Amino acid sequence: MSAPATDTPADSLSTTSANPSTLPEGWLEVTSMDLDAQGVARRADGKVVFIDGALPTELVSARTGRRKNNWEQAQLTEIHRESSLRVRPLCPHFGLHEGACGGCKMQHLDAGAQVAVKQRVLEDNLWHLGKVRPENILRPIEGPAWRYRWRARLSVRHVAKKGTVLVGFHERKSRYIADMQTCKILPAHVDALLMPLRALIGAMDARDTCPQIELACGDRVTALVLRHLQPLSSADIARLRAFAAEHGVQWWLQPKGPDTVHLLDEGGEPLAYDLPDFGITMPFRPTDFTQVNPHINRVLVSRALRLLDVRRDERVIDWFCGLGNFTLPLATQAREVLGIEGSEALVARARANFEQNQASAGVDKRLAATNFVARNLFEMTPELLMADGSADKWLVDPPREGAFALAKALADIHQARIGAADAAPLPAGSDGWAPPARIVYVSCNPATLARDAGLLVHQAGYRCTAAGVVNMFPHTAHVESMAVFERT
Structure with a gap:
């Protein structure tokens, strides 16, 4: 660190x-x-x-x-x-002692105070890095402080000298795996699997060549992705199937890179989560990006759309749309939606998710016309931005790197239109393009949000009307947040 x-x-x-x-x-x-x-x-x-x-x-x-x-x-x-x-930490593996788990950093601080720390971090970053003060502070989005982590990457190691297998997070500031026998941030049924998983791996022929188990919980299915460096024996396959039958999990195998992930046995209920406020079901693969905390995600999507205040006659663009976590709910409210994402594979799955939800929607609940395109959003220019057409509202949900190129392109257009001395000329045919009246920006990094907010407010003609934190990761120092920008 x-x-x-x-x-x-x-x-x-x-x-x-x-x-x-x-x-x-x-x-x-x-x-x-x-x-x-x-x-x-x-x-x-x-x-x-x-x-x-x-x-x-x-x-x-x-x-x-x-x-x-x-x-x-x-x-x-x-x-x-x-x-x-x-406060007294709930987890026996948290602390400063030798071998302590490094998965959490703030269990010794009252949960409400953790949120206050994150809110101050957000406000300080906005001001000191972006020179932006929100006009209003949104109430923090909070949820369960325990049993919230429905996605996790658990490291695995067979320690021959100790005659045991370790399955869990790394120790604090260490490459070693913590000797975790319980984990209070994992769902209870997954917490109960930690020791059985250790026993399973210890009994396998491939105990020395399985470095990782990735967890992905849907609303009805728990998936485990086993990374294995060598082909599994028929005996090991049988052991995995027996474990799945006993514990009600779904095994996926990953022999090489993420694109090699596949179900051990086809069939069964698909992995998916619901957004009940919008009547949306989101199928996903266990290695796809989805939010770690489903309780917070539902509230996050609902608040983002409420703040965006989309009307039936409006066109909306969802930048960094991923699987369509915001895009599909937006399609229940808008006239037209465009989802833009950097990954072709994610675009294909977002499109399939839209088609599945459209097919299952009732006649009176048909989704708006929605399209998905793949675009490198880290190389955005005014010309590329305008090529996607005007939109009344934007939803922006970038990775930790933020949306600098997108904000910069918007700022360059504004500077050119107000006749700034050093502004580059706009591309031909740009007169009919209009910037969005409102932007809701969902961030997982307060520093890059602050940087982009500075561009939007000081160079692109926006006000920051509201901002607040989203406590997606209780007991960690990770700060998620949301900000709203309005055209001046």
Whole structure:
């Protein structure tokens, strides 16, 4: 884990601090928390110390493990004044002890306070990186703090010296796999599979050549993708089938890359999740990108569409549409929808999902005309943007890299139209193209959202009317969020 070079407001949740020189020798007062859920303190000489396990307002002692010129990284050794927001972690594998699981970083902090930290991170990033202040702060989207992780990539290792198999997440700051016997963020029925999976792999001929099991839960099916480096024996195939029958799971096999993933046995109910507010069912493959937290995803989609406020006479573009998580619900409200995604394979599956839902829709619930296209959205230009036609509203849901090229193209068009001195000329035939009146931007990285928001507000002619966090990953430092932009 890399510590930031400086303790900036964009990185932390600040609190009132005492003068470090008045504290007993070796004591540190934690005044904030950074994006890696480390407590942040300052020594009397002004040097910043990032402390694993410490919380804001606490007085602590810590053991330094890494030193740089203007910061140190340390680990909590003693608490002299405890935060009122510190709680007892539910999981026995969480903590600073040797072999602790690295899947969560914030179980020691009250769940409500975790959301407050993430909200401050979002607001600070928007201001310090994008010079944007939302006109309104949206109420955080929250859901169950436990049993929420319906997707996970579990590492597998046969440890011959110990005569056991490990299945789980990696240890904190380590390439080793934690000796997990339970996991409170996985669904209860998957948590109960951890020890049986260890026994299964331990009994297989391929115990040394199966490095990973990927979990994907649908609303009615639990899929397990076994990565295997060598062909499986008939005896191992029989063991997998017996395990599936006993535990009610669906095995998929991955002999090489993601494109080689296939069902062990064809048939059975397909893997899918529902969006009941819109009457949509979304089939997916276990290696497709879907949201980790289905409870939050349902609320996220509903709020995004409510904020977008699509009318029956409007055309909408869903950028980075993936499988159609937002596109298909949009098609229940708009006149026309265009979904744009970088992956040809995902476009094909989104199109199939649309056709399946259209076929099952009642006569009075037919979806709007919807098209899907594959486009490299990281190489967007004003000319390419205009080629997809005008839309009344946009839904933007990019990966962690954000939507810089898209925002930049929109900004370049606006700058050219207002006659900015250094603006490039617009392509021929651009007079009839109109920018969207409203944009809802769903983000999984507050830094790239802030960067793109700065372009939209300061160069593309938009106001940021609202923003708020989405607690998709409780107990982690991961910040998901949503922002709304309106044409000025």
